[in-house]
Amino acid sequence: DGGITQSPKYLFRKEGQNVTLSCEQNLNHDAMYWYRQDPGQGLRLIYYSQIVNDFQKGDIAEGYSVSREKKESFPLTVTSAQKNPTAFYLCASSIGSGTGRSNQPQHFGDGTRLSIL
Amino acid sequence: GENVEQHPSTLSVQEGDSAVIKCTYSDSASNYFPWYKQELGKRPQLIIDIRSNVGEKKDQRIAVTLNKTAKHFSLHITETQPEDSAVYFCAARGGGADGLTFGKGTHLIIQP
Numbered sequence: 001d002g003g004i005t006q007s008p009k010y011l012f013r014k015e016g017q018n019v020t021l022s023c024e025q026n027l028n029h030d031a032m033y034w035y036r037q038d039p040g041q042g043l044r045l046i047y048y049s050q051i052v053n054d055f056q057k058g059d060i061a062e063g064y065s066v067s068r069e070k071k072e073s074f075p076l077t078v079t080s081a082q083k084n085p086t087a088f089y090l091c092a093s094s095i096g097s098g099t100g101r102s103n104q105p106q107h108f109g110d111g112t113r114l115s116i117l
Numbered sequence: 118g119e120n121v122e123q124h125p126s127t128l129s130v131q132e133g134d135s136a137v138i139k140c141t142y143s144d145s146a147s148n149y150f151p152w153y154k155q156e157l158g159k160r161p162q163l164i165i166d167i168r169s170n171v172g173e174k175k176d177q178r179i180a181v182t183l184n185k186t187a188k189h190f191s192l193h194i195t196e197t198q199p200e201d202s203a204v205y206f207c208a209a210r211g212g213g214a215d216g217l218t219f220g221k222g223t224h225l226i227i228q229p
Binding site for chain 2: 031041042059103106107110
C-alpha cells in the first residue's frame with residue numbers, strides 16, 4: 001500500500017554487522033508489525049507494536065531488535081546474533097488493537113530483501 | 118500458540134474453472150481470518166477476510182467460508198482468470214495475540 005514505505009529495497013550484511021531496516025507509515029495507524037518470509041514459506045512474526053514506546057516479541061524475535069519512538073516509524077535491527085538473516089522482510093500496519101479494533105486488516109509495505117555478503 | 122496448516126501447496130486449474138484452497142487452525146479462540154495474494158517479488162495484498170461471527174463472505178468472484186466447530190476456513194475463486202495466478206496465503210489471529218499466523222502458501226496456476 002502506498003502509505004507504508006520500506007527502505008532500502010535491497011540490503012547486504014557483512015559478518016558481525018548490525019543492519020537496520022526502515023519502515024514508515026503515514027496512515028495514522030497505531031499498530032505496526034515486522035514479518036520475515038523465507039523462500040517458499042509463509043510469513044513469520046518477528047515483533048509487533050500496538051502503541052508508541054511499546055512493543056512485543058513475536059514468534060522469531062531472537063537476533064532482532066526494534067524501537068517505536070514515533071507513531072509513524074518502526075525500524076527493525078538485524079543483529080549479528082541472527083545467524084541466518086537472508087530473507088524477505090515485510091513491515092505491516094493496522095488501525096490498532098484493543099477492544100473493538102483488534103480485527104482490522106494488516107496492510108504491507110513492499111519489503112526489504114536482505115542478503116549476506 | 119496458533120498453528121495454521123494450508124493445502125494444497127500447489128493447485129493447477131483450467132482457466133474458467135473454480136479453485137478452492139483450505140486452511141485449518143489450532144487455537145479455538147482465533148477470531149480473524151484474512152487471505153492474502155502475493156505475486157512474485159511483491160508484497161502480500163489482502164483480498165478478503167472473515168471474522169469469527171460470520172460463516173461466509175463473498176466479494177465478486179472470491180468467497181471465504183469459516184467452520185468454527187471444525188476449525189477450518191476455505192478460499193473459493195470462481196471463473197478463474199490468468200491474473201489469478203499467484204501465491205495465496207491464509208492467516209489467523211490467535212486468541213490474545215495481535216500478529217497473524219500464516220499458512221505456508223498455495224501456488225495457484227491458471228492453465229490457459
